[in-house]
Amino acid sequence: MTQIVIANYLGSGRVVFLAKGSGNGSVSWGELIDTAEVATDEDRATALLALAEADVAERNVVMDPYLIDVEEEGGSLRPTKYREAIRALGPTVRQDLGKQAEGAEA
């Protein structure tokens, strides 16, 4: 199994991922899926979710965190469920919006 934590920023509502390096008292969130901290076993996944939930209560910057399944594809992470893939990228009918357009929007 490979899992990451997905959530939304409280202020903007934008989709975020628990970022690499989160743990040992520090938590950060990234907007791109490839920046996500990956859990490859159940214990680690549970620990990441607990970290995210604690961050919701402590810092109040994100909400509704949950775990999603991902797979690696050509060095990138991709959610296995299409619902989460659409969340991770943006509307398929507006490729100019959402994460998929991040480079273009910046």
Add this chain to the structure above:
Amino acid sequence: MYRYDEFDHALVQDRVTQFRRQVERRMKGEISEEQFRPLRLMNGLYLQLHAYMLRVAIPYGTLDSRQMRKLAYIARRYDKGYGHFTTRQNIQYNWPKLEETPDILAELAEVEMHAIQTSGNCIRNVTSDQYAGAAKNEIEDPRIWCEIARQWSTLHPEFSFLPRKFKIAITGCENDRAAVKVHDIGMIMKRGAAGEVGFEVLVGGGLGRTPFVGKTIREFLPKEHFLSYMEAILRVYNQLGRRDNKYKARIKVTLHETGKEEFTRLVEEEWEAIKDSTLKLPKEEVDRIAAHFHPPAWKALPNDAPTCDSRAASDPEFAAWLRHNVEEHKTAGYAIVNISVKPPGEPPGDVTDVPMEAMAEMADAYSFSELRVTHVQNVTLPHVEKEQLPALFDDLAKHGLATANVGLVSDIICCPGLDYCALANARSIPVAQELTKRYTLERQQEIGDMQIKISGCINACGHHHVGNIGILGVDRKGEEHYQVQLGGSASEDASLGKIIGRGFTQDEVIEVVDKLLDTYLELREGEEAFIDTYRRVGMNPFKERVYGTA
């Protein structure tokens, strides 16, 4: 158009201030998401797949150019340049920020708009006929009654926590352009035996998981009892409605489980007790509201329109637009113009800021500054001089708004589906986009009247149950799949579609629509519309063509 009085202004302003404070407290962490969610929903703010979504009410679909400009401004300033017109005559913004939502609501309040009662288990935005005030066979302008219902229902203390959401639609004539028969309460204006005006009252219509066509519980309700009767219905529902099971909580299930006779008896009993109370509408009060809907200053014009006729004779594109998008008006020399916001390949109902502003300009130039938003996700200019139609057509064409497809195959109703909606099972927009690109105008004209309606889940916001062809997105073992239904109608002859058989992939469903249309064209007699052919021949010939077996 209705203009806010001091009470309306104060109410909407107070709500903005209150919500601003609630957002501040949420941002500071003084209230949790669990505590905040019902508060934001009371102000139309949802959390969807990619971001927040703000649903703004367009009361009974009526707006003026100033309001349309504000909607465009909000799209540009606070969102990503577009909004989505919904089947409930609302507009949704897909990317607002929480911190900016109070500012958006303040901007809306400036033009007498808000997002109150666009969510939650209360009486939602009352919807109506987009031709109100202009329809040829209208008895009275239904918006008078919609506005009375709006004022009565806004923050109604007894009905703010109903078992489930509650939707009311009202029409002023026998033609149903507001899908009144699939609403919790549908009111159809009628004349009584002595020519007096009142309503036929339908209850328990609805789509979603358990679709029903509404049932008439009163053939004729004198109009002064409009509010007391609705109050009686709501009271009975509020008591009997199931709060134990969200899926059985709508009034359609209450009516079904209680039985029409018993339900009607309870309503009539309740009504007897309150019908002569303060809810009985004094004529002066109705007149006060009606004054807001006084017809605009139409000129006395001949009904002939030589400029328009000669353009139509020489310009087939204009002639096609005239034929499909323009309807007769009740006043000589005027016409009702439907603006299709569904050009080929675009998401139905999505409109960007520039065309919104262009439509506002055109409303000012051609339609007494008035616009309407329709439940089929188009926009209407209700009062256009016939002789101005060529000029209007040219202006529309400049902005890509002259697609001549109203009522045809590509005039599809479609919900946001899995591209935006957190509840979706499958995408609906790509199916609509593919279908709108597929058929030439000639082919569409050959097919004639057709309503394709697409929903991304069983909640049926895309009205698939009442599509002549309805398409429902489902999740089949983690894959997007589509069920097809035939025979639905949302008009005065409302009916629910029947599932044709096993579902299809996204590519397959497009071919299935092709086959259904081919079958219809082969079987139709004379000028028969798809729905009539289906009703005459039944499901089997269609099924045979699609699956190779009946």
